Amino acid sequence: MTGISILKERKKQIYQKGAEPFSITCGKHSLAGSVSQRACVFCGSRVVLYPIADALHLIHGPIGCAAYTWDIRGALSSGPELHRLSFSTDLQEKDVIFGGEKKLYHALIDLIHEYKPKAAFVYSTCIVGIIGDDVEAVCKKVSRETGVETLPVHSEGFKGTKKDGYKAACEALFKLVGQGSVDNISPYSINILGEFNIGGEAWIIKDYYKRMGVNVVSTMTGDGRVDDVRRSHGAMLNVVQCSGAMTYLADMMKEKYGIPYIRVSYFGLEDMSKALYDVAEYFSHNPEIMTCTQELVRYEISRIYPELQKIKTAVKGKRAAIYVGGAFKAFSLIKALKYIGINVILAGSQTGNDADYEVLRDMCDKGTIILDDANPLELSKYIIEKKADLFIGGVKERPIAYKMGIGFCDHNHERKTPLAGYSGMLNFAREVYLTVTSPVWQFAR
Amino acid sequence: MLLKHTTDEIKARKALTINPAKTCQPIGAMYASLGIHGCLPHSHGSQGCYAYHRSTLTRHYKEPVMAATSAFTEGASVFGGQANLLQALDNIFTVYNPDVVAVHTTCLSETIGDDIPQIFNKAIADGKVPEGKYVLHANTPSYVGSHITGFANMTKAMVDYFAVSNGHKEKTVNIIPGYVEPADMEEIKRLGDIMGIKTIMFPDTSKVLNGPMTGRFKMYPEGGVTIKELKLAGSSKGTIALGNLASGAAAKALDVKCKVPCQILDLPIGLQATDMFIDTLRQIAGVNVPDAVTFERGQMIDIITDMHQYFYGRRVGLVGDPDQILALAKFLVSIDMCPVYIVSGSPAGKKFVKRLEEITQEVPYEVKISVPGDMFLFHQWIKQESVDLIIGNTYAKYIARDEDIPLIRFGFPILDRVGHSYFPTVGYKGGIRLLEKILDAILDRIDRDSSDISFELVM
Ligand code: SF4
Ligand code: SF4
Numbered sequence: 076m077t078g079i080s081i082l083k084e085r086k087k088q089i090y091q092k093g094a095e096p097f098s099i100t101c102g103k104h105s106l107a108g109s110v111s112q113r114a115c116v117f118c119g120s121r122v123v124l125y126p127i128a129d130a131l132h133l134i135h136g137p138i139g140c141a142a143y144t145w146d147i148r149g150a151l152s153s154g155p156e157l158h159r160l161s162f163s164t165d166l167q168e169k170d171v172i173f174g175g176e177k178k179l180y181h182a183l184i185d186l187i188h189e190y191k192p193k194a195a196f197v198y199s200t201c202i203v204g205i206i207g208d209d210v211e212a213v214c215k216k217v218s219r220e221t222g223v224e225t226l227p228v229h230s231e232g233f234k235g236t237k238k239d240g241y242k243a244a245c246e247a248l249f250k251l252v253g254q255g256s257v258d259n260i261s262p263y264s265i266n267i268l269g270e271f272n273i274g275g276e277a278w279i280i281k282d283y284y285k286r287m288g289v290n291v292v293s294t295m296t297g298d299g300r301v302d303d304v305r306r307s308h309g310a311m312l313n314v315v316q317c318s319g320a321m322t323y324l325a326d327m328m329k330e331k332y333g334i335p336y337i338r339v340s341y342f343g344l345e346d347m348s349k350a351l352y353d354v355a356e357y358f359s360h361n362p363e364i365m366t367c368t369q370e371l372v373r374y375e376i377s378r379i380y381p382e383l384q385k386i387k388t389a390v391k392g393k394r395a396a397i398y399v400g401g402a403f404k405a406f407s408l409i410k411a412l413k414y415i416g417i418n419v420i421l422a423g424s425q426t427g428n429d430a431d432y433e434v435l436r437d438m439c440d441k442g443t444i445i446l447d448d449a450n451p452l453e454l455s456k457y458i459i460e461k462k463a464d465l466f467i468g469g470v471k472e473r474p475i476a477y478k479m480g481i482g483f484c485d486h487n488h489e490r491k492t493p494l495a496g497y498s499g500m501l502n503f504a505r506e507v508y509l510t511v512t513s514p515v516w517q518f519a520r
Numbered sequence: 521m522l523l524k525h526t527t528d529e530i531k532a533r534k535a536l537t538i539n540p541a542k543t544c545q546p547i548g549a550m551y552a553s554l555g556i557h558g559c560l561p562h563s564h565g566s567q568g569c570y571a572y573h574r575s576t577l578t579r580h581y582k583e584p585v586m587a588a589t590s591a592f593t594e595g596a597s598v599f600g601g602q603a604n605l606l607q608a609l610d611n612i613f614t615v616y617n618p619d620v621v622a623v624h625t626t627c628l629s630e631t632i633g634d635d636i637p638q639i640f641n642k643a644i645a646d647g648k649v650p651e652g653k654y655v656l657h658a659n660t661p662s663y664v665g666s667h668i669t670g671f672a673n674m675t676k677a678m679v680d681y682f683a684v685s686n687g688h689k690e691k692t693v694n695i696i697p698g699y700v701e702p703a704d705m706e707e708i709k710r711l712g713d714i715m716g717i718k719t720i721m722f723p724d725t726s727k728v729l730n731g732p733m734t735g736r737f738k739m740y741p742e743g744g745v746t747i748k749e750l751k752l753a754g755s756s757k758g759t760i761a762l763g764n765l766a767s768g769a770a771a772k773a774l775d776v777k778c779k780v781p782c783q784i785l786d787l788p789i790g791l792q793a794t795d796m797f798i799d800t801l802r803q804i805a806g807v808n809v810p811d812a813v814t815f816e817r818g819q820m821i822d823i824i825t826d827m828h829q830y831f832y833g834r835r836v837g838l839v840g841d842p843d844q845i846l847a848l849a850k851f852l853v854s855i856d857m858c859p860v861y862i863v864s865g866s867p868a869g870k871k872f873v874k875r876l877e878e879i880t881q882e883v884p885y886e887v888k889i890s891v892p893g894d895m896f897l898f899h900q901w902i903k904q905e906s907v908d909l910i911i912g913n914t915y916a917k918y919i920a921r922d923e924d925i926p927l928i929r930f931g932f933p934i935l936d937r938v939g940h941s942y943f944p945t946v947g948y949k950g951g952i953r954l955l956e957k958i959l960d961a962i963l964d965r966i967d968r969d970s971s972d973i974s975f976e977l978v979m
Contacts, residue, residue, distance in 0.1 A: 105567060105591045108608030110560075110616065115568020137627050137662040138537060138865075139544030143572035145915070157525055160896075165537035166663045171631060181535035190525060201566055202627040202663065205597060233566035233592045233628060451584065452616065455737040470575045474584045480735040519735055 085109075088447040090432075092439045100447065110450040113425045115232035117200050118144070119240020123320050124196050124228065124247065125158055126150035126271050127299035131192035133162045135179050135210060136200030140232075141165075149490060150271050152298050153278070157190060166202060176208050183217045183225060193301035195225040196247060204231030226250055237400070238319060238426050245324035248295060248304060252328060255302055257309030261290040263358050266310045266334075269321035270341070272297025276495035280341055283351060283375075283496065287367045289358065295321065308332040312357050314339055314350070319401040319426055340403060341495035342503070343411030348372050375497035383415065386504045391416035393464040393511050396457065398423040398449060398472055399486055402431030408467060408486065409438050415504050420461035423449045451475055464511050480519030482510030522918045526896060528903035538896035539915065541839050542865025543932075544662030547573040548670030548699065549624035550587055555705075555723025556678065557744030558619030560612060564605055564634065565626030566592040569662075580933040581702075581729040581941055586739055588612050588621075592628060601634045602642070609655070610648045616739060620747060623657040624674060630661035654747055656681040666866035666892075667932070668765050668841050671699045675770040678722050682747055683754035685778040692718045692756040693804050694780065696770050698763030698787050698843050699932070700946060702730040702743075707944035708762070708788070711798065714812050717805040720749045720756060722770075730941040754778035758804040760797065763787045763843030765868055787843050788946045789954070790851025791820060797947075816948035823955050824855055830962050830979075835885060837861040839898050839912035840931035842868035842891065848911060848930070850879050851954070857909075858883045861901045863893040895919070909961055926961035 087100035105111035121144050124132065134141040141163030152158065164170075164178050179197065187195060195217070199210050214225040226247045230240050265284065270277045277297035284291050292310040293303035313325045313336035325336035337357070339350035355368040395417050397408050402424040409419050422435055423446030435445055444457050451471075458466065458479060466476035469487030476483040484506050486494065492502045546563055550573050553561035563570035570589040577585040588611075590596070590604040605623070612621055623636055636657040643649050658673040675696060695712065697705045706726040712719040727743025753759075753774065759782040761771035771782035783804070788797040795817070802809050824831075834857045838845050842864045849859045859880055868891050880887040888901055895912075899919045902910075906923060910916050913931040920927035934940050944950035963979055970976070 105589070106607070106611055107591045107604040108562075108588050108611030108615075109591065110586055110588050111567060111571075111591065113567055114571035115566055118568050118571065137544055138540050138542060138666070139546070139569060139572065139627075139662045141537070142540045142543040143576055145539070147575075156522055159522060160525060161539050163537045163540060164535060165540070168661070168663050171627075171661075171663050178535040185531075185533060185536055189527070189531075200627075201568070201597075202631060205628060205631045232568035233597045234594055236567075450615075451586065451737065452739065471571075471578050471585070474578060474582055475737050477582075478584060478733060478735075478737045480733065519733055 089453070090436070090445045092436055092441050092443040092445065105448055110452070111448060113448060114237050116235050116237065116240040116243065117198060117230040117232045119237035119320075120198060120228045120230035120244040121240070122148060122271070123241055123244035123296060126152070126296045127196075127301060127304070128152035128158045129155040129193045129300050130157065131162065131186055131190060131195040132158055132198070133164070133182060133186060133195060134198045134200065135164045135175065135203050135208070136166055136198075137202060138163055138165045140198075140200045148271070149273050150297060151275050152272075154300075157192060162186060171202060171206055174206055174208055175203065176213050179208065179210065179213050180217065183213070184221065187217070187221045187223045187225075192223060194251065195223060196228050197225060198228045198230050200230070201232040204234065224251070236426060241320045242323050245321060245327065248324055249327050251301060251304045253305070253308045253332070255305030257306055260292055260306070260309035262311060263288060263361060263364065264290040264292050264310045265312045265314050265354060266292050266307045267294040267297075268313055268315045268325055268336070269317035270294055270297045270495075274490050274493040276341065276493040276499065279493055279496040279498060283371060284354070286371050287351065287355060288361070288364050289354060295324070308334065310334060312336065312354065314354060316341055316350070317401055317403060319403060340407040342404070342407035342499070344376060344414060344497065344500055345410050346407045347496055347500065348376075379497055379501040382501060383504055386508045387415045390508055390511055393417050394420045394462060395465040395467060396421035396454070396461070396463040398446070398454060398466070398468040400425045400469070402427030402435060404486065406434060406438060411500060411503060412507075415507065417465070417507070419443060420463055421446065421454075421457050423447065423454070455479060465507060480516055482507070482513065482516070484510055523899060523922050526899045526903065528900055530897070530900050537894050539894055539899075540865050541863055541893065541895050541898070542666035542668075543576070544569075544667060545660035545665055545670030545673070546570075546624050546626050546662065547576060548667035548672075549622070549658050549660045549674035550574075550585075551577060551667075551699070551725065552671045552674035552723045553622035553624070554585070554728050555725040555744055556620050556622060556750075557746045558740045559622050559744065560616055560618035560620070561587040562589070562608060562612065562621050562623045563587060563626060564590045564601060564623050564636065565628045566597075569626050576933055579935045582938065583729050583731065584737065585729075588616070590629070597628060597632060600632055601629050602639050605634070605636070605639045606643055606646070606648060609643045613648070613650050613653060618653075618740060620654040620656065622674065622677075623655065624660045624670065625658075626660070627662045630659060654681075668699055668843070668866045671766050672769045675723060675767065676773050678745075678750055679753070679770050679773045679777060682750035683774055683778050684751050685754045686752075688755065689757055690752060690755045692720050692752060693801065694753045694756045694759040694774065695719050695721045696759065696761045696767035697721055697724070698761075699766040699841055700762075700787065701944070702726040702728065702941050703944040704946040704950065707947045707950055711813065711947055712801065714810055715798075715801060715805065715807055716810070717801060717807060720753050721745060722750060722753065754780065756780050758782065760785060760800055760804070762797070763847075765842045765866070765872075786850065787847040789844070789847035790854060790951055791817070791824070791948075792854060793847050793850060794947050794951060813948075820948045820951045820955070823952060827955070827959055828856065830959060831855045831857050833858060833884075834909055834962065835860045835907040837898060837902055837907040837910045837912070839863040839895060839910070839916055842866050842872055844931055846872070846876060846879070849876060851951075853879055853883065858885055860885045860887050860907060861898060862887070862889045862891070863895070863898040864891045865894060867892045909958070926965050928957050928961055
């Protein structure tokens with residue numbers, strides 16, 4: 076398997092640290108004929124907006140797009156669960172020929188009547204873009220007639236990559252921002268952007284900020300509520316995590332409402348602490364916040380430290396391959412892995428940009444392979460060559476790792492436990508530990 | 521109460537599907553393609569659908585699922601996907617080196633009207649399909665039918681592209697297994713083997729999607745029907761198609777194209793359907809049923825006899841794919857159980873519904889059937905009057921939890937359990953397993969719900 080051929084066009088998307096000069100091509104469309112691990116615009120929009128639990132999410136298109144995204148992410152809600160149902164216009168042949176606007180209209184009216192959601196999102200899929208339904212007009216009409224704001228999400232799959240889907244989602248959200256009252260918002264207040272409450276992560280993070288004395292106006296979009304988004308422009312600061320997904324919204328909010336933003340990551344001790352300190356720093360005119368933050372960090376780290384050290388002794392020197400969606404996640408993962416003594420021998424992303432890859436290069440040790448938009452053959456080639464013990468990726472990578480007899484850790488959809496925050500770091504370390512030291516591998520290799 | 525938004529009041533919905541009990545054509549085509557040896561399925565369309573199809577199959581089988589994409593962009597969606605497919609074929613044969621590339625379309629490429637055979641001709645003329653390698657294709661627009669239709673179309677394409685009549689009848693019997701698990705395909709072949717019959721099964725995903733752990737990643741696992749066998753299928757003595765919706769089209773095409781007579785049977789789930797299958801196989805091949813098979817049959821009846829009191833009168837909700845729910849309903853009725861709600865997301869036609877009605881006409885309750893229907897309606901029915909057992913895919917677990925009803929996972933997709941790809945539910949052995957599952961569910965419930973006084977060691 077090591078003797079695979081790599082297409083000429085792909086060679087520039089692979090880089091080995093140490094080989095100069097540094098150059099990696101990214102942001103390209105996948106080649107036709109590739110076994111790409113990437114998804115589409117719709118996918119990007121869907122993952123961003125999905126956790127808004129009191130909104131209606133209607134997928135306008137044939138059944139597949141809705142069926143495959145039905146509750147596949149564990150974005151938890153502390154209240155309504157409307158987001159966990161799968162609504163689709165289920166377009167049929169005659170709709171494709173005569174247009175699906177009528178069907179969309181009726182579906183929306185029925186659903187809004189039945190569920191009285193706070194707002195409705197309508198996702199356009201590929202086919203809708205092709206047959207040219209005027210989704211915008213239908214949404215307007217429905218908003219007018221029902222009084223429930225109905226927002227089109229322009230997420231036709233073929234119109235770009237997952238990133239473009241993030242953008243479309245941000246545009247839809249931005250329409251809500253600014254509609255609500257900003258009364259009673261504390262001067263020490265933030266919005267959390269790009270946090271999806273997988274396994275309850277938003278709850279952990281919110282708790283930290285609360286303990287610091289910082290008020291969270293809205294989490295976008297984890298455990299999200301429409302009314303919170305509506306008043307999010309009242310916050311003093313936007314804290315953007317998973318930069319790929321929501322920076323666009325932060326930019327728009329900065330421009331229109333003058334809200335500054337900082338980029339953070341909640342994964343790993345280092346980044347998590349920095350995320351809290353950066354916020355405390357921003358509110359430095361209230362020194363109490365900084366004091367609380369210091370206390371919090373000290374307390375949280377000392378709580379998990381002993382077990383982390385134990386795990387470190389057990390997994391030290393193991394080698395990991397990382398292939399994740401956004402590059403930002405990769406940075407945190409590398410740091411978190413280094414912290415427990417694990418070397419990263421491959422780091423790849425589906426959607427990294429030039430700047431991301433430069434950061435990646437600087438972070439990685441010599442010899443590390445850096446990959447943009449990889450395929451399974453490449454991944455498996457380097458896993459063998461570099462003798463990885465652990466693969467961190469998403470759903471499609473899991474069985475590949477297992478077939479090769481190495482550990483796996485999901486850092487994408489299929490997570491059940493939160494990996495963010497201090498307790499999340501411990502969960503992550505435990506997961507790494509249990510998979511790389513599993514007795515099963517003795518039978519496998 | 522995850523589905524707390526489900527109401528028991530049923531209102532007419534025309535424009536809307538809630539909680540679908542089906543998926544779209546391409547995933548079925550992708551699954552069928554994986555049942556050809558050395559085949560790389562190829563999705564002609566944009567990347568998203570393809571990524572979802574691969575993820576969903578990966579989640580269901582817990583195996584690497586390989587496929588390639590034409591990676592449509594806006595340009596392709598306006599000017600057509602010919603350039604993409606040509607480049608794709610070139611890249612695929614250079615990098616991934618499969619024996620066969622099975623192309624299926626998506627909503628997108630269908631709507632813009634790409635002519636795949638014409639693109640194939642061009643690819644072959646341009647030398648983009650190397651000597652000894654093959655391509656085939658199926659049209660799989662998702663706004664028609666469901667994943668079952670996609671499976672049927674790709675299976676039929678295997679016939680259209682490869683089956684030839686070599687002028688004399690071979691000893692082989694073709695079996696088209698239907699949209700079933702790899703373990704089921706294996707079991708059907710095993711029955712053929714012990715009857716001493718040479719069978720050609722297509723598609724055949726056993727050893728592909730339930731393969732062993734080897735310490736290596738194989739792009740093309742061991743199993744799958746070979747092109748040589750597919751060609752030979754045109755000269756077989758006969759064809760048995762299991763499940764009309766998934767397998768009927770291919771069987772009929774083979775009959776028309778190569779004069780191989782076909783028999784379309786129900787999926788061999790349960791005693792009678794398996795009897796029917798064995799008997800048909802026996803007749804076509806001209807053999808006697810060996811004692812080993814009769815023995816297994818006897819074992820199955822033995823279990824039904826031993827435990828028959830626990831089946832009697834139980835109300836069951838069935839949700840799944842048409843061929844499966846038909847066979848299951850028949851089986852349940854034959855052991856005195858009562859399928860009262862039957863839902864399939866896939867459209868299956870009036871005749872199909874009529875057959876379901878016939879099968880369930882002796883059931884002493886009102887039987888509600890919705891084909892095509894969705895899980896929301898299924899849940900509403902259950903809310904109105906509950907059942908003792910649900911048989912359906914993983915998504916049924918929400919209903920099972922909310923309404924506190926035991927669930928047997930059956931069908932596609934099963935995302936949260938293993939076993940389905942390793943242990944069959946077809947044939948007598950599979951029937952025994954199914955009975956075990958049903959009994960476990962019912963008896964566990966009796967144990968759970970019984971008072972201390974009536975809690976029994978022996979059941
Ligand atoms: S666009 Fe069509 S083929 Fe693609 S996922 Fe949606 S329904 Fe399926
Ligand atoms: S049809 Fe388009 S929008 Fe739907 S999954 Fe496929 S690429 Fe994405």
